[in-house]
Amino acid sequence: MGETEPASGFRTQNIAADRVPQLVAALDAQEANVGVRRLRAWAHEALAVRPGDRALDIGCGTGSETRALAASAGPDGAALGIEPNPGLRAVAEERAARDGSPARFADGDAFALPAPDASVDVVWCERVLQHLSEPDRAVAEMRRVLRPGGRIALLDTDWATAILHPGEPEIMAALFSGTLTGAANPHSGRRLVGQLSAAGLVIDDRGAQALLQDHRSVTWPLVRMLGESAVRRGLLTEAQRDRAYDDLAEAAGRGALHMSVTMFGVVAHLPR
Secondary structure (H helix, E strand, C coil): CCCECCCCCCCCCCCCHHHHHHHHHHHHHHHHCHHHHHHHHHHHHHHCCCCCCEEEEECCCCCHHHHHHHHHHCCCCEEEEECCCHHHHHHHHHHHHHHCCCCEEECCECCECCCCCCCEEEEEEECCHHHECCHHHHHHHHHHHEEEEEEEEEEEEEEEEEEEECCCHHHHHHHHHHHHHHCCCCCHHHHHHHHHHHCCCEEEEEEEEECCCCCCCCCHHHHHHHHHHHHHCCCCCHHHHHHHHHHHHHHHHCCCCEEEEEEEEEEEECCC
16 A cells, blocks of 8 residues: 555555465465454454444455454444455455445555545554555554544554574575565564654554464465565575475474464554
């Protein structure tokens, strides 16, 4: 959303249409992660969306949290998911229709949200700022649309916390280094508190979860995105990438896989 780093393997804007299914699979795998579910549950409880609230989900992806916000806001409220990728937006619309959710979805930019000043009660933004070269601009835009007393939840990853084991150390490091060097804002998680405070919001709560993958299986959609990104950037050869895949699969087969990264969350409000 907004200006992204073209080399980012996790970008959701301007991605080729034939890669949308792969991105959806990666997002679904992340959504199923116990750590993601725990951090989201904590953030929803801290936000305390009430019936009648108007909520905005920035970078909504497949729309799971937009639907959750809509359910909490009830028939007198509204939840709008902003997603610039048309393929993901179509999936979000299909899933909302399938579930009978009143959640709505629209094209949009994190730097120019389609909402008037002081018109939103709740803002949710998850794993978007890591893709932006000017994340402070996006936070300022969130503040613009938030009404006095409104609440905001920012959830994002800090890729310097990533661990992938076992395997050849230099190859495993290269898998994640593509994200560290290619993502626009790879240390986003550690910056959230400072960004919200600088924008004039009051911090209400903070949370974190290590997103541990099952030690018995490899999350292939995510790992293959990492591998493809590392090869494209010349950090790994195809042979090295395939050797990493073999090492991870072998470790998972004997229950010895470790793959994790830490995601942080901050909930804040705009003073009245």
